[in-house]
Amino acid sequence: MIGGGISGVTAAWELRRQLGPEAAITVFEAYDRLGGKLKTVDFADGPVDMGAEAFLTRRTGLDAIIREVGLADQLRVPSGLPSGFFADGHLVSAPAHTVMGIPAHGADVADLVSVETAARIDAEPDAAGLDWTPGTDINVGELVRSRYGDEAVQRLVSPMLGGVYSSSADDLGLRATVPDLAAEFDALAERDGTVHLATAVQRMLDRRAVAAEKQRESGTAPAPAFNTLATGYRELVRQLARAADADIRLNSQVESVSSWQGGYWLEPFGQFDAVIVATPAPTAAVLLQDVVPHAATRLDRVQLASSAVVGMRFATDEGLPRRSGVLLGSDAPTHAKAFTFSSRKWPHIADRGGAFVRASFGTLRDPGLLDADDETLIGYAVEDLATVTGASLRPVETFVQRWWGGLPCYGVGHRRLVDGVRAAVAEVDGIAVAGAVFDGVGVPACADTGRAAATKIVADLGAR
Template identity: 70%
Template sequence: MIGGGISGLAAALELRRSLGADADILVLEAYDRLGGKLKTVDFADGPVDMGAEAFLTRRTGLADLVDELGLADELRVPSGLRSCFYVDGHLVSAPGRTIMGIPARGVDVADVVSPETAARIDAEATTTPLDWAVGDDINVGTLVRSRYGEDAVARLVSPMLGGVYSCSADALGLRATVPALAAVFDDLASTGAPVHLSTAVASLLAEREDAARVLAERGEEPAPLFNSFAHGYRRLVRALADAADADVRLNTQVESVGRWNGRLWLEPVGEVDAVVVATPAPTAAVLLADVAPRAAGLLEAVELASSAVVGMRFDTDAGLPETTGVLLGTDARTHAKAFTFSSRKWPHLAERGGAFVRASFGTLADASLVDADDRTLIGYAVEDLRTVTGFQARPVETFVQRWWGGLPSYPEGHLARMSAVQADLATIPRIALAGAVLQGVGVPACADSGRDAARKIIAELG
């Protein structure tokens, strides 16, 4: 395994399970710790995650893994509070009836967008239909701007998607980031029906509401959308590494992967039977350049978004709004792009007393703040928090975490390019790829990609 993040560790565990106790499994990690973007930091009152802090429960692979590793008791659920948008100097509850910020009706987002935009959303179904053929893809920013206008992109969709991808809607493809909507467009186009954004969103919202109604009729609560770990992701990283029982070599940066006379060679480690590359895309491109040049060429073009997270612990939460956090539109005059009120979002963090807030900075388009020094970033975080919420307290403890190249971008056509990468690698024995660039940036998708990569190797090793 090259890379000791969630993708590499999930691959290592899958290999151990299939190949048994005698297999020599190496995890080669460039840094001095395992986990990659999973990093838990000890604050005076307990551990808090400074990279990923939660995971979506919709994809069940990670939850099953957590169960198998005996960590299910450590999972925690969110408070159920809503997040907010910051609009024209006010906090506004995030509209519930949208698909990733894309509404079907003006009235559902009237607090966030201008009356003109709300009217345009309502009229969209009467305008010329979208020119859409089954399998098409489109940039999300272009789509929403062309149908609803700039306001909807800047105030709704970019903040919403930016919270996941550190990119504006203009850097993201519909098929990868709002796949359900692309699927409705396909369905409409395949039957010859006109394709309108508002009607497609309305049909998805109706499906969601029907499912909620069925649950309510059965007297069941909907499962929480997210889980997090009571003591941070650190526990998952440790449990995975223990269960994989691999030879972990920290501070070991792999520089190249070569093949001579059918044998694989990693520099500086030596000969191996097979390799899973589980590093960010640009590094994977360098490592695969000799053994899989076509895949490497496609990976080289992947852009990474950098970000910085400032964790702030306060000894009081008096005056901190009752919301899980604030998404800031691209038109907001703040340095931070979002705040997570971790102690409002997660009851297990609230139990510690005081408040914990994470401020996020940097996007794909503008990562300049990621290079700012700690003092500057903490200053911006405190100042912006005060501007946005009126919360006056000063943090009693802070931690600044920079994630250079933290997340791959998923522009239009990305999934098709990644399919081409996988098709190329399918023809190359005993080399597999895993990581956030393939199936989605979320931790569950990364873990799935690690297991899939391991299965390719297992099949090829026979």
């Protein structure tokens, strides 16, 4: 195993499950700790995650893993407080009726955009249809700008997508980041021959409303969209590593992988029967260049977006809005791109007293801010928090975490790129890949790629 993030550690765990106690499993991790983009920091009143801090529940695999490694009692649900947007100097509620910030009607986003933009959104179905060929892809920023104008990109869609990918809408492809909308375009083009953005979004919202109605009728409360762990992600990584019972080699960077006597040679560590590469895409490209060159050339095209998180603990929550967080438009007068009001979002953090806030900085096109020293980043976080809340809050404890190359950028054609990588790797015996570049950047998606990679290796070994 190369890479000790959640993808690699889950793959090691799955290998152990499938291969049993006799298998020799080794995890090489370049850094001095496991977890990769999962990092839990101990503040004076308890642990807080400084990388990923939640996970979507729609994909159920991670929940199952958490239960299987004995952490079910650590699962926590959010308070349900709404998140907000900051626009024109005001904090407003996040619009309820959009698809990743893309509305079907101007009235649904009237608090966030000008009257002109709202009118343009309403007029979109009367404009000429989009030129759409089913199965193709499009840049999200260009799509929304061409139909609704630039303000909708800056104030609605980029903040939403930026919160997930640390990239603006102009760097992301629709097929990989809003796949259901791309599929809706395909369906409309095949059915009517004409595609309008507002129509496609409305159809998705209608389906969502029908599903919500069915849920209401069934009498079951909808499950929260995301969960977290009271102990932070650190405990999950620990438990997975423990159950994987692998030989964990920290501070061990693998430099290359080459075929060697029916197996693989990992430089400088030696020979192994099979290898799972679970590193970020550019590193995976280097590691795969000899053994799966067609995968390597594709992975090499993936850019990484860097970001920073400033964690701030406050003695009091006075002045902190009753929201779970706030997204800042790319035209907002702030350095930060988002705030998570952790003690509002998570009751178990609120129970500690005081308040906790995470400020997020940086996007793919704007990594320069990360060169600022800690004091400057903390200063920006405090200043921006005052701009957004109107209250002057002073932290009693802070932590600055920089995530160089934190997230892969899912650009136009990303799905096809990933399919190409997978097809190339499938042909090679004893090699598998996992990680955030494949099926979504979220922790559940990464864990799923780890399990699938382990399953391929077990099948390859079985076939030998």
